[in-house]
Amino acid sequence: MGRIKQGLDYFPMSTSFMHDRIVRRVMKREGDAAFATLVETLSYIYAGKGYYIPASDEFYDELTDSLYNTDLDDVKRIIALAVECGLFDSGLFRQYGILTSADIQRQYLFITKRRSSSLIAPAYCLLEAEELASYHTSPNSKNSAEDADNKTGCDVTPTADTVTSTTDSATSEAEMSTLGTQNKEKQIKTNQNKLNHLSDSPQGENGGGKILKRRKVMTQEEIDNLQPPSDGTQRNFEGLLENLRSYKIPPSEQYAIILKSNFGAIGNPVWKGFSNIRGSNGKIKLPGHYLLSVIN
Template sequence: MSKTGLTYYQAETDRFQDIKIKRLKKRFGCQGYAVYNYVQNEIYRVEGCFIRFTDDQAFDCAEYWNIDEEEVMDIINFCADIELFDAVIWKTRGILTSREIQRRYTEICRRAKKRMFIPDEIALIEDERIETAQPEPLPLFADEAVETVSGTPSYGQPELAVPQNSAELRGIPRKPAENPDKEKKNKINPPSIPPQGGGKLEEEVHKLRSRLEGTPPLSPTPPDDGIRRNPTGILERLQQLRIPPKEIEQLLLLCRYGEIGHPIWALLEDIRKSKGRITMPGRFLLARLKAS
């Protein structure tokens, strides 16, 4: 799995002319800009476009600049007040991000041909993200992880694609004979989710249900009630965690087919942050959702 954060990020040469930066410097002096720049760097380095700023991050920042943690938090809150960070997301979720940070993140990912991921709960540039969140699969891995419309990565089984004939690369027509190994591999390792997220939820739920014994299929179509949902994205995230099909079906019903803003999205983020400490994610999600 590739690194989530960025190795580098861009900085505009006119940033010191920004009225927000001027206000930050006037209020907190050089320490204000130092803290803001430190946090911005951590955002790009760790997650790419956001960071869950906890007491640990505040301690690290305070220790690095040899200032008090309280002053760090005062600077962070002021940055949110003057819209260097999104104030609503910061005050409701404890996450630091902004429209400009997300815009710059997607631009860097586009240029570097890097997969991008912006959680739906904090996305501030949805239109731009959707436009660039469907890169073509890499030629060496027909089912390698790629971004979907929802911004969530989909992972499949690595599958070597058949390279072009060397004679064809030199401009000589290739013989029409088919490569039997490619067809055989495709039958052994069919992609669990279409790389561009174009598969219908009906087909995926039907496939899951067919693995169970003698039970009638679920109604696969989300209700048409005007509520924003991301059914394909939630299905991909659950399959990525290798959750058993039966548990996936229960979770699809509990989260109302990936309703935007549903607690399951935050729980999935907790599982990712645990870095493998949650060994049974399906049961973890079911227990939390049924208790809520």
């Protein structure tokens, strides 16, 4: 059996790549030769492993040989500057000596999503679990959906069995709807209790006996000490906190995002929001406000 191809035969490039802020910063310091070096590096990445390449001496030598009027020292300096500016992930470069990025991995998975196997090594992966899952559609679930569509299109004559089954199904759905409503109300009450617990409620002397609620100012330490509820919901709370801290979102906004995302529940729109922020290349200036608008 032939070996499954890992690399790509082609890769798309944005028409604004040359005008990208990071690319222009590298070119400003290293000249026009930097553009050819970066494009050739991307070609090596996509054609080789598909989403990364080890920055070894052999790689630098081959890259230098494929370029004109650019020596080995120039190539290494350009690549190092690209890593420093964020075109490639600096953490993986320092730890594993590889060149990759979240955008490169995202592009690789999009192009290879029809393959039976197009996985990214966990140690190198820069994407969230739910985003990874969006690139892989289970063949069984696809076939099941097609079978269900075919069955719906063919079985148009009702029988006693199908009527009974439909009635049972409707009853079951009604019960599930009731349970879902109860769980939702319970969650709302839980969140409200947390808000009340974190609020000061002094008795107003001149306010006609009204209670004035003042929200407590959250600190980063209090945010870090929060614990998600044990209700069986799949979450990535640690990943949520790490992302919130990395974008320097104020603790008060962090707390609102934590509650609205159900403590980083898997599948919550907050994860898509983080992905959009990363893909904006710094154009989203208020990430906290943006995330709140996404999950509201």
